[in-house]
Amino acid sequence: MTAFPASVGKVLEGQDAAAFPLDTEGLSDIFLDPLQAIHLGRHYLDQHEGKAKPPLEWAALPLGQQSPPSRLAEYFAKTSRRDLQGGKVQLVDGWVMTPTEAGACVWAALSVRAIS
Amino acid sequence: MISDLRTRDSDQPILADICIIGGGAAGITIAHELIGSGLSVCLLESGGVDYDPPTQTLYEGITTGQPYFPLDATRLRYFGGSTNHWSGWCTPLMDIDFKPRPWLKDSGWPFSAEHLHPFYERAQHLCRLASYAYDRAPWPEDPPLPAFDPALIQRRFWQVSQVEPWDMPVSFSTAYRPALELADNVEVILHANVTSIEATENAQAVDHLRVSTLEGKTARVQAQYYILACGGIENARLLLLSDSVETAGLGNRHDLVGRYFQEHPHIPVGEVFVGSLLHDRLQGLQPHEHEEVVFLAGLFPAEDFQRRARILNTSIMLGDILPIQAEHPIPLPGRLLRYGPGPLSLTHSAPLFARSEQLPDPESRILLSHDRDSLGLRRPHLHWKLNDIDCETISVFTKLVGAEIARLGLGRVRVADWLREERPSFPPDLYGGNHHMGTTRMSEDPRKGVVDADCRVHSVHNLFIAGSSVFPTSGAGNPTFTIVALALRLADHMKDLFTLDHAYYSR
Numbered sequence: 001m002t003a004f005p006a007s008v009g010k011v012l013e014g015q016d017a018a019a020f021p022l023d024t025e026g027l028s029d030i031f032l033d034p035l036q037a038i039h040l041g042r043h044y045l046d047q048h049e050g051k052a053k054p055p056l057e058w059a060a061l062p063l064g065q066q067s068p069p070s071r072l073a074e075y076f077a078k079t080s081r082r083d084l085q086g087g088k089v090q091l092v093d094g095w096v097m098t099p100t101e102a103g104a105c106v107w108a109a110l111s112v113r114a115i116s
Numbered sequence: 117m118i119s120d121l122r123t124r125d126s127d128q129p130i131l132a133d134i135c136i137i138g139g140g141a142a143g144i145t146i147a148h149e150l151i152g153s154g155l156s157v158c159l160l161e162s163g164g165v166d167y168d169p170p171t172q173t174l175y176e177g178i179t180t181g182q183p184y185f186p187l188d189a190t191r192l193r194y195f196g197g198s199t200n201h202w203s204g205w206c207t208p209l210m211d212i213d214f215k216p217r218p219w220l221k222d223s224g225w226p227f228s229a230e231h232l233h234p235f236y237e238r239a240q241h242l243c244r245l246a247s248y249a250y251d252r253a254p255w256p257e258d259p260p261l262p263a264f265d266p267a268l269i270q271r272r273f274w275q276v277s278q279v280e281p282w283d284m285p286v287s288f289s290t291a292y293r294p295a296l297e298l299a300d301n302v303e304v305i306l307h308a309n310v311t312s313i314e315a316t317e318n319a320q321a322v323d324h325l326r327v328s329t330l331e332g333k334t335a336r337v338q339a340q341y342y343i344l345a346c347g348g349i350e351n352a353r354l355l356l357l358s359d360s361v362e363t364a365g366l367g368n369r370h371d372l373v374g375r376y377f378q379e380h381p382h383i384p385v386g387e388v389f390v391g392s393l394l395h396d397r398l399q400g401l402q403p404h405e406h407e408e409v410v411f412l413a414g415l416f417p418a419e420d421f422q423r424r425a426r427i428l429n430t431s432i433m434l435g436d437i438l439p440i441q442a443e444h445p446i447p448l449p450g451r452l453l454r455y456g457p458g459p460l461s462l463t464h465s466a467p468l469f470a471r472s473e474q475l476p477d478p479e480s481r482i483l484l485s486h487d488r489d490s491l492g493l494r495r496p497h498l499h500w501k502l503n504d505i506d507c508e509t510i511s512v513f514t515k516l517v518g519a520e521i522a523r524l525g526l527g528r529v530r531v532a533d534w535l536r537e538e539r540p541s542f543p544p545d546l547y548g549g550n551h552h553m554g555t556t557r558m559s560e561d562p563r564k565g566v567v568d569a570d571c572r573v574h575s576v577h578n579l580f581i582a583g584s585s586v587f588p589t590s591g592a593g594n595p596t597f598t599i600v601a602l603a604l605r606l607a608d609h610m611k612d613l614f615t616l617d618h619a620y621y622s623r
């Protein structure tokens with residue numbers, strides 16, 4: 001994970017969130033295609049096989065297949081915003097994503113693995 | 117007046133108040149500025165007014181380290197120098213480029229950007245550019261930009277002149293030769309290769325220059341002041357070759373001549389995919405013509421971000437934003453962001469390209485090789501060395517641009533393969549911009565620089581250097597606009613020196 005120095009996050013801290021308009025709809029778009037999310041999640045897991053576990057917080061995501069999709073999207077939008085404001089990004093198959101987005105993909109891949 | 121050493125009659129030494137060595141952007145600017153000054157000026161140029169293969173081969177050399185262009189392909193050796201085929205991109209260095217940056221060893225110029233601004237404004241005219249505006253668009257209908265966080269990213273412009281009849285960037289030869297031809301106090305002498313700068317016995321001054329044509333006709337030139345303006349590789353080479361008094365080379369007491377060679381690494385960094393309604397928001401990053409000059413926009417890391425992330429300066433430019441063709445569909449994972457009709461669909465993409473500053477490193481350098489050219493002079497040897505921070509800078513900034521584009525909901529960036537590693541290293545297809553900088557760097561401290569803040573060689577009181585070899589650091593902007601600004605400043609300084617000398621002698 002590329003974390004920009006915490007100080008960069010600090011630049012953003014304490015400022016009016018409205019100053020950093022975030023298109024939450026754009027971010028929630030990621031969940032429109034679960035198959036692709038699974039594809040990316042698998043890619044991430046292949047790449048990190050044996051090297052790193054997905055961060056713990058990902059496992060703790062309050063998701064479950066039961067969660068209504070809109071709440072899911074809302075959750076990811078919110079945490080993705082936090083990620084970006086903290087200056088954190090994650091590369092998955094070359095795509096610049098927030099760790100939350102990457103986590104969502106890994107979560108999708110892991111849940112499929114658990115089912116199959 | 118323009119003459120030719122091959123057909124010049126007199127065997128007498130050539131005498132002048134000021135002798136300029138080299139007729140490229142730097143040398144021509146100074147000579148042009150001194151027209152009508154009352155000083156006698158002689159400009160010695162190796163080539164003629166046209167490309168000539170035997171002269172051009174004098175520029176051959178060897179390269180080691182990071183692969184580089186052949187040294188005879190990365191510059192031109194005839195009147196006008198490399199401005200005979202340059203691309204014309206001009207932009208001033210940024211404020212931060214002049215400051216000492218504690219996280220970068222050997223950074224900092226002896227003066228601030230503010231000091232250079234009046235000279236940049238004058239250079240604007242010589243480079244045939246439009247209004248002096250680089251951090252804002254000077255046209256009224258500038259499309260709104262994405263709201264990039266100004267503490268992280270800023271947009272800046274390059275300007276590129278388009279000169280009639282071919283709409284090509286200004287050539288300093290074509291533009292300023294007519295005025296030099298008519299000038300009675302300036303003599304441009306073509307086919308005059310300076311082969312050595314001969315110092316006085318105590319090495320504190322230049323005594324005379326040795327000059328030769330390719331055919332072997334020689335001459336001696338004596339002046340009160342000398343200005344070396346042969347380009348970033350040749351300036352160092354000529355000082356190293358001038359070793360009759362100082363055996364390590366003239367002005368090289370502290371072993372700095374030729375060291376700190378810098379380029380601007382150029383490299384593709386990925387692609388941005390944007391939505392159908394949103395790609396308009398990136399129009400402000402596309403080329404725009406204004407006052408017959410092309411403005412090119414780039415994204416630069418804000419000063420604050422450079423400081424916090426401890427990186428160098430750099431830039432990212434978008435290529436053309438084009439609709440994604442059905443035959444080249446968006447790669448699989450990109451479809452995550454919904455591909456197909458709808459306001460948020462990803463329908464357009466543009467390549468991303470970085471041009472970046474390089475860390476000044478004494479091991480990146482010009483040396484003399486053992487091969488000799490047709491004048492019997494040792495050829496240059498470039499050892500180009502890059503460092504981790506050069507790569508890290510581009511990596512961090514590309515990801516920052518990706519994060520900002522995601523934060524603004526504009527789309528997604530997919531980085532180039534070489535940036536996907538945890539610790540990326542440059543791929544072999546990295547290249548430079550034909551920018552040769554840093555080899556006679558400027559510092560007030562003779563142990564840290566070859567020239568002082570006036571571009572005078574420390575310890576050689578009548579020798580000055582013009583060109584990008586004096587840059588201590590190179591920023592992310594192309595060098596020639598700064599070369600011309602510094603040349604104008606040096607021309608003013610020469611006039612001042614003669615006014616002072618005159619005042620002294622007439623007391």
Ligand SMILES: Cc1cc2nc3c(=O)[nH]c(=O)nc-3n(C[C@H](O)[C@H](O)[C@H](O)COP(=O)(O)OP(=O)(O)OC[C@H]3O[C@@H](n4cnc5c(N)ncnc54)[C@H](O)[C@@H]3O)c2cc1C
Nearest residue numbers: 138140141142162193197198203204205310347583594596
């Ligand atoms: C393909 C290309 C594209 C470029 N595009 C850009 C761009 O878009 N923007 C930008 O800022 N820069 C660009 N550059 C770089 C730019 O051309 C140089 O920065 C600029 O020309 C340097 O000016 P100069 O006067 O210092 O040296 P030069 O232009 O190299 O001139 C040096 C002169 O000295 C003469 N000379 C050399 N040795 C001797 C000697 N021993 N005796 C007498 N005369 C000698 C040469 O014949 C030449 O005329 C480009 C370069 C190339 C090759």
